[in-house]
Amino acid sequence: MHLTDEQLNEYLDNETNQREQIELHLNSCNECSIRFSDLQNLFLELDSLPDLQLTRNLSTRFITSGQLIPHLPRWLTLTIFAQAALALIALIISIPFITTYTPQIDFNSFKSPFFEIQSLWNTWLDSLSTLQLPTIPELPIPIIEMSSLLISLAGVFVIWIFGNGLLLRNQIRR
Amino acid sequence: MNAPTDRDLILRARRGDADAYGEIVTQHQTGVFNVCYRILHNRNDAEDLAQETFMRAYNRLNTFDIEREFAPWIKRVAANLCLNHIESQKIILELDDERDEDKSQNPSGQVEVKERSEQIRQALASLPANYRLVVELRHYQEMSYDEIANELKIPLSDVKSHLFRARKLLAEKLYAPD
Numbered sequence: 001m002h003l004t005d006e007q008l009n010e011y012l013d014n015e016t017n018q019r020e021q022i023e024l025h026l027n028s029c030n031e032c033s034i035r036f037s038d039l040q041n042l043f044l045e046l047d048s049l050p051d052l053q054l055t056r057n058l059s060t061r062f063i064t065s066g067q068l069i070p071h072l073p074r075w076l077t078l079t080i081f082a083q084a085a086l087a088l089i090a091l092i093i094s095i096p097f098i099t100t101y102t103p104q105i106d107f108n109s110f111k112s113p114f115f116e117i118q119s120l121w122n123t124w125l126d127s128l129s130t131l132q133l134p135t136i137p138e139l140p141i142p143i144i145e146m147s148s149l150l151i152s153l154a155g156v157f158v159i160w161i162f163g164n165g166l167l168l169r170n171q172i173r174r
Numbered sequence: 175m176n177a178p179t180d181r182d183l184i185l186r187a188r189r190g191d192a193d194a195y196g197e198i199v200t201q202h203q204t205g206v207f208n209v210c211y212r213i214l215h216n217r218n219d220a221e222d223l224a225q226e227t228f229m230r231a232y233n234r235l236n237t238f239d240i241e242r243e244f245a246p247w248i249k250r251v252a253a254n255l256c257l258n259h260i261e262s263q264k265i266i267l268e269l270d271d272e273r274d275e276d277k278s279q280n281p282s283g284q285v286e287v288k289e290r291s292e293q294i295r296q297a298l299a300s301l302p303a304n305y306r307l308v309v310e311l312r313h314y315q316e317m318s319y320d321e322i323a324n325e326l327k328i329p330l331s332d333v334k335s336h337l338f339r340a341r342k343l344l345a346e347k348l349y350a351p352d
Contacts, residue, residue: 009338013312042345047312050287050293051208055217058203061230062232063218074236111280 003032021035179183180244188235190246190277202245206252210312213256223259225287227252250325257326297347305340312328312337 003025010016026033178186178197186194206227210220231238231251238247245352300304311317319337323330 005338005342008336009334009341013319013337038345038349042341042348043313045290045294045307045348046344049212052214052217054203054207054221054224055202056221058190058207058221058228059196059199061194061225062199070193077236092178107209 002029003035004033008032008036011036012039102161181240183236184238184240184244187232195228195232198244202248204247205245209249209252209310209314210256212295212314213253213303214216214259215257215295219259220303222256224252227255232257246315253310253315254325257307260307266349275300293348294344301340303345305336308333308336309340323333343345 003022007016007018007022011019011022016022094100178194180198180201182199183194185247187198203224207220210223210227211217214220227248234251237246255318287307298309301309307326308322311322312319317325319330319333320334322337326333
């Protein structure tokens with residue numbers, strides 16, 4: 001009985017535990033030996049296929065980008081996710097308590113401290129209104145025309161765009 | 175002074191050092207490109223996918239185990255990307271004219287090797303995509319049957335049948351009498 005294609009393939013792939021039996025058979029069977037030799041030759045040809053060369057350098061894109069976005073340390077990423085998950089769990093756990101205890105809260109009890117704070121605030125405002133400050137010489141207020149205002153806004157917008165461009169220039173462009 | 179190792183370069187790249195990552199790309203781009211080329215058999219697609227591989231790899235650099243070798247990892251990323259590309263595009267892969275134009279070899283001394291390489295590439299290109307992928311993972315990335323099954327999420331029996339049939343087809347094309 002001859003060796004199957006599967007046995008020969010598994011032998012050459014080092015994926016069989018019948019190596020000795022297969023070797024023994026190959027030594028005594030000419031037909032299987034020829035099939036084995038052909039398959040082995042195919043393996044050699046496939047494995048020795050030379051590499052092709054690239055027509056462009058793929059690293060240029062990364063090098064010209066200057067600085068890549070640094071990765072956060074794994075522990076920090078995990079901590080952030082853990083915190084978010086804990087906060088979400090706490091919120092879910094607290095929902096029954098909120099629905100139970102909220103109707104029991106006497107909101108009138110909050111009124112008196114509130115009124116006390118309001119009274120203090122009024123007193124402070126009164127004292128502030130009577131405060132005498134040295135007179136400040138009047139400054140001439142320039143009259144701003146609509147066109148100047150628009151030009152200024154446009155200038156600020158351009159600076160903002162430019163600033164963002166500077167901040168994002170190191171990111172990898174896809 | 176010794177050249178920096180992959181490990182050093184990866185640590186620097188993780189901190190955002192573009193030059194370090196550029197160096198990694200320079201060192202591994204040919205290997206990655208050839209993985210893509212053997213699967214896709216189209217130079218332009220292979221170069222684009224190789225570029226995409228390095229982009230993806232950078233985004234996943236934190237998940238890479240620094241104690242392991244970088245080359246097998248990046249090649250698996252490339253193989254997966256090519257697999258997704260084939261599945262999403264459902265493309266009919268066409269051989270391109272530049273196939274096997276190896277600029278590093280001297281034409282006069284390597285004609286026979288080039289011709290044979292050309293025949294092997296053509297035979298590989300003629301295989302169905304799933305067969306080609308299994309051949310890539312077994313012969314060029316030296317993965318075991320189990321690893322291939324895990325990687326492609328297919329049964330072990332499918333890995334074997336794809337691989338054995340692929341080899342049978344290759345043998346028929348390469349060793350058939352004219």
